[in-house]
Amino acid sequence: MISFLNLKQINQQYLEELSQAARDVIASGWYLLGERVSKFESNLSKYVGVEHAIGVGNGLDALRLILRGYIELGVMAVGDEVLVPANTYIATILAIADNGLKPVLVEPDTNTYNLDLSQLERHITSRTRAIMVVHLYGRVCWSEGLESLAAQYNLRVIEDNAQAIGASWRGRKTGSLGDAAGFSFYPGKNLGALGDSGAVATDDAELADVVRALANYGSRVKYVNEFKGLNSRLDEIQAAFLDVKLKYLDIENRRRREIANAYCRFIDNSAIVLPAGRGHAAVFDEEEHVWHLFVIRSEARDLLRRHLEAEGVQTLIHYPIPPHRQGAFSEMAALSLPVTDRMHETVLSLPISPVMTDIEVERVVSAVNNYSAHSFSISQGLQA
Numbered sequence: 153m154i155s156f157l158n159l160k161q162i163n164q165q166y167l168e169e170l171s172q173a174a175r176d177v178i179a180s181g182w183y184l185l186g187e188r189v190s191k192f193e194s195n196l197s198k199y200v201g202v203e204h205a206i207g208v209g210n211g212l213d214a215l216r217l218i219l220r221g222y223i224e225l226g227v228m229a230v231g232d233e234v235l236v237p238a239n240t241y242i243a244t245i246l247a248i249a250d251n252g253l254k255p256v257l258v259e260p261d262t263n264t265y266n267l268d269l270s271q272l273e274r275h276i277t278s279r280t281r282a283i284m285v286v287h288l289y290g291r292v293c294w295s296e297g298l299e300s301l302a303a304q305y306n307l308r309v310i311e312d313n314a315q316a317i318g319a320s321w322r323g324r325k326t327g328s329l330g331d332a333a334g335f336s337f338y339p340g341k342n343l344g345a346l347g348d349s350g351a352v353a354t355d356d357a358e359l360a361d362v363v364r365a366l367a368n369y370g371s372r373v374k375y376v377n378e379f380k381g382l383n384s385r386l387d388e389i390q391a392a393f394l395d396v397k398l399k400y401l402d403i404e405n406r407r408r409r410e411i412a413n414a415y416c417r418f419i420d421n422s423a424i425v426l427p428a429g430r431g432h433a434a435v436f437d438e439e440e441h442v443w444h445l446f447v448i449r450s451e452a453r454d455l456l457r458r459h460l461e462a463e464g465v466q467t468l469i470h471y472p473i474p475p476h477r478q479g480a481f482s483e484m485a486a487l488s489l490p491v492t493d494r495m496h497e498t499v500l501s502l503p504i505s506p507v508m509t510d511i512e513v514e515r516v517v518s519a520v521n522n523y524s525a526h527s528f529s530i531s532q533g534l535q536a
């Protein structure tokens with residue numbers, strides 16, 4: 153079976169360095185908010201190209217803390233609206249709702265899976281304060297039009313960069329494009345820790361300062377609490393692991409691109425829609441995509457999934473239920489989001505990871521190519 157993502161194998165590559173990092177942290181006797189967190193923050197900010205990076209507990213908290221920071225700074229207030237793509241992972245929307253802000257769901261573009269930037273303006277009201285863009289599946293969501301729209305309406309642009317660390321737009325890395333960005337280092341992300349962690353990146357010194365305090369009980373000076381903060385800190389041991397893995401991120405992303413290019417070149421099946429690049433062909437700018445996920449679409453998605461399973465290829469669905477159809481957001485159940493609904497019915501993620509071999513890639517390609525919705529249904533005794 154070709155597994156969707158083999159985390160053990162990914163981390164095994166760096167076993168010696170990771171073990172040494174763990175030993176050093178254990179021996180140091182210092183486990184939170186120490187020099188390893190500072191060092192990783194400094195390396196991350198250099199990598200991304202921002203003034204400030206703040207390590208936090210996870211990616212959801214990174215986004216929550218950015219919005220809380222803006223509320224504390226008076227940039228936004230409870231009840232204000234934040235535009236967000238309707239097909240994102242639910243964390244993006246939870247971060248908005250958690251702060252008493254109103255998520256305004258905007259349909260994605262079927263071809264890029266990203267926020268349909270042409271739909272933004274008609275959702276802007278007097279209460280809109282920010283646009284939360286998500287570089288979904290590792291693909292950059294950015295344009296000059298987005299920058300000028302944000303400037304015109306005085307909106308903050310916050311990047312959910314959980315899936316796209318290492319991608320860039322015209323030489324600028326994601327996470328440095330907007331006013332602030334949230335990162336996740338969940339183990340399965342392109343830069344994965346060995347547990348939970350995340351980061352906030354920004355050039356805004358005031359926001360950075362407030363976020364740093366909010367993540368540590370709302371305190372800048374020990375036992376002096378200026379804000380009703382939370383406890384969301386990056387562990388020294390995770391920072392040490394992340395510093396090891398950050399060095400290899402570009403190499404890993406390059407391998408992901410190689411695999412994605414092979415899929416785009418060699419998958420040839422009229423029942424399957426490949427991720428579309430420019431001009432709707434599978435052609436991508438070198439840096440615009442870091443392929444956190446390789447997502448195809450198919451009308452009979454569940455049949456295709458069973459076919460691939462039978463061929464020894466594990467797939468996943470990102471995501472099976474859109475946020476507005478979740479029980480958690482029953483207040484959004486009446487929204488009409490046909491593009492989002494269609495997407496969730498048809499998407500399927502093929503295995504992609506830096507440790508996949510060429511032979512595994514070829515096996516995935518041939519398993520996808522020999523799928524025929526009709527013949528597979530017959531062989532399984534199903535109605536086509």
Ligand SMILES: *Cc1c(COP(=O)(O)O)cnc(C)c1O
Nearest residue numbers: 210211212241243244314336338
């Ligand atoms: C993973 C993810 C998050 C949340 O990150 P955690 O570290 O799991 O809290 C937020 N947004 C998106 C798009 C994600 O993929």
